[in-house]
Amino acid sequence: MEHKRVALITGAGGGIGYATLCHFAGRGRRVIGVDRRGIDGPVPDGGIFIQADISLEESVRSIYEQARNFSPTLNAVVNNAAIQIAKPLVETSAEEWDLVMASNLRSVFLGAKLAHPLLVAAGGGAIVNVSSVHAIATSLNIASYAASKGGLLALTRAMALEFANDHIRVNAVLPGAVDTPMLRFSMARMTGGTVQDRIDNLAHKTVIGRVAKPDEIASAIYFLADHTQSSFMTGQALVVDGGATARLSTE
Numbered sequence: 212m213e214h215k216r217v218a219l220i221t222g223a224g225g226g227i228g229y230a231t232l233c234h235f236a237g238r239g240r241r242v243i244g245v246d247r248r249g250i251d252g253p254v255p256d257g258g259i260f261i262q263a264d265i266s267l268e269e270s271v272r273s274i275y276e277q278a279r280n281f282s283p284t285l286n287a288v289v290n291n292a293a294i295q296i297a298k299p300l301v302e303t304s305a306e307e308w309d310l311v312m313a314s315n316l317r318s319v320f321l322g323a324k325l326a327h328p329l330l331v332a333a334g335g336g337a338i339v340n341v342s343s344v345h346a347i348a349t350s351l352n353i354a355s356y357a358a359s360k361g362g363l364l365a366l367t368r369a370m371a372l373e374f375a376n377d378h379i380r381v382n383a384v385l386p387g388a389v390d391t392p393m394l395r396f397s398m399a400r401m402t403g404g405t406v407q408d409r410i411d412n413l414a415h416k417t418v419i420g421r422v423a424k425p426d427e428i429a430s431a432i433y434f435l436a437d438h439t440q441s442s443f444m445t446g447q448a449l450v451v452d453g454g455a456t457a458r459l460s461t462e
Contacts, residue, residue, distance in 0.1 A: 215257070217282045217333075218436065219243040219274075219326070221265055221318070222292030225251040226391030227341065230425035231289055231432050232258070238433065243278050246292065265292050265318035266310060275325035284333035287436040288326045290319045291341040293359070295393060300354040308355045315359035316366065323370055327377070335378025337436045340367045341428075342383045344452045360385075364448055371446030380445040382435040387452025388413050388422040418454025427451065 218235045222228035224246030232244045236255030244250060247264040254260045261277050263270040278285065293315045296307050319340055330336040346364045349357040364383055371381040388394060388410075395406055404412075414421045431451045434440050450456060 215239060215241045216286040217241045217243065217284065218287040218289065219245065219278055219285055220289040220291060221245040221274075221322070222341075223250060223260070224248045226393060227386065227389060227425045227428045227432075228291045231291060231429040234426060234429035234433050235287075235436075240287070241282065243281060245274055265322070266294075266313040268321055271318060271321045271325065275322070275329070279329060283329070285326060285329040286333050286336040286438070288322065288330070288336070288338045289341065289432055289436065290322060290338065290363075291432075292318065293341070293343075293356075295353060295356045297352050297356075299352050303355055311355040311359050312362075315356070316362045319363060319366060327374070327379070330374075330379050331377050335438075336380075337438065337441075338370065338374070338379060338381040339432050339435045340364075340381070340383045341432065342367070342385045342448065344385050344387045344450060344456055346385060346448075347450075348456050367448070368446045375445065380435075380441070382441070382444055382446065383448045384428065384431050384435060385448055385450045385452065386423065386428045386431075387417065387450075387455045389425055389428055390422050391425060394422070416455060416458075417452065418457055421453065423451065423453060 218240045220232050223232045223244030229251050232242050236242050242255055242258035244260045250260050259281055261274055263274050265271055296311055340363050342363045343360040345357040346360040367381055367383040374381055428451055431449055
C-alpha cells in the first residue's frame with residue numbers, strides 16, 4: 212500500500228493557512244501545521260500541530276526536527292507564515308524591518324535547507340511559497356511587507372533552479388485580497404465606515420467584484436503542490452487576485 216503523502220504548512224493557525232491545512236488533509240495528505248499562535252480549529256486526523264515562531268532560527272530547526280520524527284520524508288512544504296507591519300517607511304524601525312524579513316523571507320531560506328533532505332528522501336516534491344500581489348503592485352505604508360514578498364518571489368526562482376536536479380519543484384502563489392483575520396485587522400486600522408464597508412469597497416476594485424475566500428487560495432496552493440496537476444511547473448508566480456492587478460489604476 213502506498214504511504215500517505217506528507218505536507219508541512221506554516222502559518223497554519225488561521226486564515227489561508229488553516230484552510231490549506233484542511234484542504235490538504237481532505238485530499239488524503241498527512242499534515243504538519245506550524246504557527247506561532249494556537250490553531251483556530253481541530254488538527255486534521257493523522258496530523259500534528261507544532262507551535263513555534265519561524266522568525267527564530269532555533270525554532271525553524273526545532274520544527275524540522277519534530278517533522279522528521281513524525282515522518283522521515285516530506286512531499287510538500289507550504290511557506291505561508293507571514294506578518295505585516297503597517298507604517299510609513301520613514302517611521303519603520305530597523306527592528307521592525309528585520310522582524311518582517313526574518314518572519315516572511317529568512318524563514319523560507321532556513322526552512323528550505325532543512326526541508327531539502329526530507330524532500331529528497333521522498334524522491335522529490337514541491338515547495339509552494341505564499342507571496343502576495345504586493346510583490347508586483349503595492350499600497351501605502353507596508354513597504355517592509357511588500358519588500359519581503361518581492362524577495363520571496365526572487366527566492367522562489369532561485370530555489371527552483373537549485374533544486375531541479377533533486378526533482379523538487381518550487382512555485383509561488385500571489386494572493387490578492389482574501390477575507391482573513393489579517394485583512395480585517397488591516398481594515399480596522401483605517402478610518403471611515405465599518406470594517407465590512409471597507410472590505411466591500413475593496414471587493415469593488417477587483418474584476419470579479421469580491422474578495423477571495425481562504426479555501427480559494429488553498430486550492431491554488433494545492434494545485435502547485437500536487438505532483439500530478441502541476442508537474443511541469445517550477446519557478447512560476449501564480450497570481451490569484453480576482454483580476455485586481457489586471458485593471459489599470461486610471462480606469
